[in-house]
Amino acid sequence: MSTQQITCPLCQHPERKLAASWAEWEDSLSRRPDGPMRLEAGRACGVAAMAPDLMECLACGSVGMSVIPNGEQLGQFYSHYHMTDGFVAKAGKKVARARKRLRLLSLIAPRAGNGQRRFLEIGASIGTAAEAARRMGFEAHAVEIDTDAIAKGKELFPQVQFIEGQVDDVPTDEPYQLLYGAEVIEHVPDPAAFLRACHARLDRNGLLFMTTPDCGHPRRPKALLDWHSVKPPEHINLFTKAGMKALLAANGFKRFWLPPHAKPGMRIIARKT
Ligand SMILES: [Zn+2]
Numbered sequence: 255m256s257t258q259q260i261t262c263p264l265c266q267h268p269e270r271k272l273a274a275s276w277a278e279w280e281d282s283l284s285r286r287p288d289g290p291m292r293l294e295a296g297r298a299c300g301v302a303a304m305a306p307d308l309m310e311c312l313a314c315g316s317v318g319m320s321v322i323p324n325g326e327q328l329g330q331f332y333s334h335y336h337m338t339d340g341f342v343a344k345a346g347k348k349v350a351r352a353r354k355r356l357r358l359l360s361l362i363a364p365r366a367g368n369g370q371r372r373f374l375e376i377g378a379s380i381g382t383a384a385e386a387a388r389r390m391g392f393e394a395h396a397v398e399i400d401t402d403a404i405a406k407g408k409e410l411f412p413q414v415q416f417i418e419g420q421v422d423d424v425p426t427d428e429p430y431q432l433l434y435g436a437e438v439i440e441h442v443p444d445p446a447a448f449l450r451a452c453h454a455r456l457d458r459n460g461l462l463f464m465t466t467p468d469c470g471h472p473r474r475p476k477a478l479l480d481w482h483s484v485k486p487p488e489h490i491n492l493f494t495k496a497g498m499k500a501l502l503a504a505n506g507f508k509r510f511w512l513p514p515h516a517k518p519g520m521r522i523i524a525r526k527t
Pocket residue numbers: 262263264265266267311312313314315316497
């Protein structure tokens with residue numbers, strides 16, 4: 255079964271307005287290079303039959319699907335759609351980019367009592383950020399749902415410890431000092447539950463770092479469907495900073511920083527207290 259979302263799933267405001275209908279979304283696909291693939295994958299997984307609209311929250315301005323696809327539909331969608339080959343080709347560059355980002359995070363992440371630090375990359379694909387963290391002295395773990403990506407990651411980065419599944423599948427017995435989720439939360443059917451699962455796996459004062467598209471960014475294309483980050487059901491929620499802050503605060507993260515960013519992408523650094 256799929257879940258209809260009336261209230262904003264991010265800030266809980268009771269009213270959202272229509273931002274774009276599913277028919278308008280399908281029409282817009284004729285203008286995109288990835289259009290034919292998206293049209294086919296959306297129909298094959300059964301999401302197109304539900305025709306979910308894109309709704310905009312009247313309070314926080316975030317945009318999300320009016321009907322949340324279920325796990326089976328999302329599994330079907332992703333089985334039509336593999337990005338892993340591109341990730342492998344760019345692996346070296348991605349490790350270097352993650353390393354740059356990790357420099358600041360490494361300075362402010364806490365240490366465990368024994369001086370060690372555990373790092374978990376969420377939605378890791380082949381685990382490039384986990385590998386970057388390992389090279390910086392973290393004990394590196396990566397959780398990923400796609401078995402194909404894990405197989406390639408293990409081959410490229412044999413010292414990263416891979417876990418198959420989602421963040422809920424990561425054991426809670428030993429906490430992490432740093433969680434890293436790049437371009438993940440917009441894919442998640444229940445982002446509140448996702449943040450609670452992250453919170454439960456963090457050490458005291460541990461850090462959660464995330465990136466996600468910024469729906470409220472001044473440089474976002476004015477016409478919603480001209481924005482390349484709009485891609486249901488791959489992206490379920492497109493956050494504004496207001497939507498993100500509300501969701502963080504409601505799910506255990508009272509201290510966070512959303513630094514300014516030149517492009518319509520958001521960076522989030524949240525600390526568990
Ligand atoms: Zn909202």
